[in-house]
């Protein structure tokens with residue numbers, strides 16, 4: 481009973497980055513490590529391609545002949561997050577740690593890289609649960625374009641990825657934004673940096689009383 485009363489909400493972690501930077505690899509690693517650490521953990525990947533809206537998004541991403549305006553595509557990606565928003569709140573309320581493989585920031589960065597206004601892109605996502613930490617996997621050089629499987633989907637073109645990178649950087653002033661450089665680092669090394677971002681973020685959540693507050 482007491483533990484019910486004092487149960488704190490779970491931590492919300494988003495892993496972000498350009499295509500092929502290792503988001504899914506690191507999400508899986510983080511989930512396993514959190515579970516070993518005794519956390520009750522849940523993974524949600526965006527786009528979530530199995531929902532009603534997610535199925536349309538999947539067709540859009542995999543079938544280059546499928547026509548959709550950039551605005552429509554953007555709103556579908558956002559709607560896909562809203563489909564899952566109550567589930568995220570519920571899991572956090574149950575004390576679960578929730579790890580997101582892409583989220584709002586991909587939504588805004590990819591669409592604004594196509595030329596849509598940044599603020600317009602942001603507005604349909606306003607009100608979604610805000611992550612405690614956003615771990616942004618980034619590269620200095622274009623190493624990830626060499627990675628296996630790159631180029632299979634609609635957006636995987638180097639020039640476009642550069643534009644997406646510029647838009648992602650606009651989030652770098654947010655206090656929950658934690659960049660991790662992946663250049664020349666193996667999966668284990670990146671995993672250690674990702675883990676440090678998580679542990680630092682949970683320490684920050686328990687910050688001290690400030691003088692004068």
Ligand code: T5A
Pocket residue numbers: 497498499500501502503504505506526527541557558581582583584586587588590591627628633635636662665666667668670
């Ligand atoms: N999109 C998405 C929007 O436009 N708006 C939105 O709102 C959202 C949510 C699909 C597309 O949708 C767009 C963005 C995307 O273009 P997706 O399904 O997440 O989004 O697809 P991808 O980003 O293409 O995801 P990938 O699975 O291709 O890339 P990951 O997850 O970043 O990379 P991962 O972990 O699969 O690794 C890629 C390869 O690199 C190796 C892995 O083994 C793998 O072969 N690798 C490493 N190699 C060397 N060193 C390391 N440190 C490595 N880490 C991984």
Ligand code: NA
Pocket residue numbers: 503504581
């Ligand atoms: Na992925």
